[in-house]
Amino acid sequence: MERYDLVYRLYDEFDTRTLREYQEFVDVFPAVDSRVALEHWQAASEELERRKDEIRDEFAAGETLAEVAARVSREGAFTALDLEAKYGRPVNVLVLDVDETLRSAGRTDNEIPRDTLHVLTEFHEAGVPIVICTGQTLENVKGFAIQGLGSEIVHSGELSIVYEAGTGVFTPGHGADTKQLLYEELEAEIRDVFDDVRARVLPDAPAELRRGCHLQGNEFNVTMKPNFETGSSQAREIIDRALVYLLDLLATAASDAAETVLEEAPAWTRAFYAAGDTEIRAVLEREGEYPDVSVDDVPTALASILERIDVAYYEADAAEISSLELNKVTGVERALDVLGVDDPFALVMGDSKSDLRVMRWVAEHDCGLSAAPDHASRETLEHVLETDELVFDRGKSVDVLRTVYALNRFARLG
Known part of the structure; x- marks a missing residue:
């Protein structure tokens, strides 16, 4: 004591x-x-x-x-002591989501607060690599990273960007390993499904969706975003409809990939994803589009395609399809490999289901801590509360970063 x-x-x-x-x-x-x-x-x-x-x-x-x-309050200092006593080692890499984690439209005008940016520079100066792990496009992330952290840190060889939720990894200063397009490693069958959906998503959309949505400028994932303020009732309505539309487009592309014309493919596809995601089911029910079929009846040929593709719904924010073989865990593993972090003990911060996968990965491998804002998804919050209870207020990611800074200082005492 x-x-x-x-x-x-x-x-x-x-x-x-x-x-x-x-x-x-x-x-x-x-x-x-x-x-x-x-x-x-x-x-x-x-x-x-x-x-x-x-x-x-x-x-x-x-x-x-x-x-x-x-840097930390009494409560933060004792939390740091508890973490050091529990794990006996410092955090040696940061894995950080951006939207609604480092920055929040709710309280920080969607900019990363200056105190947060300063603490990140202190971690960098202490030799702790940073992995920015986000669903955003690479160009968006590069822009704010350079503006906020500075070109010196971004190009130091100690920062990596996992973008589009794991479809690519960008680690400046590492030669041939600087940019890795992980989606190019997928089988052609799955790439064809995405190419098909991407080619048709806006041209084939009903007028309401063409006016109310736009495509995020992804390299691989297909993400429909609202032309309304994120979180507004209008954004919620248009994204709910976009989700149903995206499911039906995926159904057609997947049945083509399975080389089977299936009239009931849209109903089966809706049932498949509704069975695995209560939020998707709720949207289908609200829209009056919940199918009168059983997920057990989905043909094997179609299911074999769908079980490799993820459909994500972010209320009043986005509807997206991505590859289950390319997620944030895949991207983080590749980033750590490029950065040379052989024995990671990571701080993972995020708010969504895609971040939860990384949190569960560090928990399963006993290689890190997890933290989330108090408005994170229910499953994400439950996981964080069951592990180390590192929950922070909206826009205050700096509180957890400072606590981990204190943990690392205590760990140096041996």
Whole structure:
């Protein structure tokens, strides 16, 4: 209990709240061309160091305790101690979802907060690789990564981007391994299904969907997005209809791939995915499109195609088809291989079912922690609460990142 006693003393005897306020001010102070502002920043920096020196002088592990106190609350420090006692090792790679995890349209204007970006740079400086793991297109992710983290970090050889939920991996600075198109490794039969759906999805769509939706600019996955504000009632209505339409397009393409013309393919396809996803079933029921067939009657030839393809529904946000052979786990494994992380102990942060696959993967292999925002999908939240209970408020991913920063500082004490 010695470390716990030290932390009790630290937070009881020192004004750690003011210390954290100084640290945050110094960390995120904007670059301004003002002598008065710079003098203010310099004075704050000196006061920060003076307060840290008081802690350094008081404890044998003063450097560690000063850095912990400057970044995490009492609760965060004790959570970090519990995690260090449980796992006995530091986090050596970050695996991070973007939308509604690092950034949130709800409270941060869909930008990654500056305090979050700063903590990520601290992990980078400490030699911890970063894997951005997202359903977004590569170009979108590259843009915000360079803007937020800076070109030096993005091209350092210590950052990898798993994009389109695992269809590709981009790791700058690794020669021939820099960009890997994992979808090219799929069998031609499955690639043909996606090519067929992609070619027809907008041209064949009813006018309402053509006006109300657009395609995300993916390299492989087919993702229908609303032409309305994400989360709005209009977006919910159009995405519900887009899901039904996408299922029927997939049914036709899959039956063609199975070389069997099946009049009941749309009904069987709806039944197949409704049986495996309660959200999809709920949409079909709301739209009056739930099929009067049993999933047990789906022909083997059709089922053999469908069981390799994932249909994802994100309420009021997107309807998507992707390959079950290419998911975030596949992408993360390839990214870790390129980055040379042979014995990972990862922090996985995310909010959706695709992130849950990575969380379950680290849990099964005892190689990491999982964290999620409080508005994450029900299954994702349940998993996080059953493991390490690292749930954070919307837009406050920085709280978990700082807790893990403290975990790593404690782990260095041996």
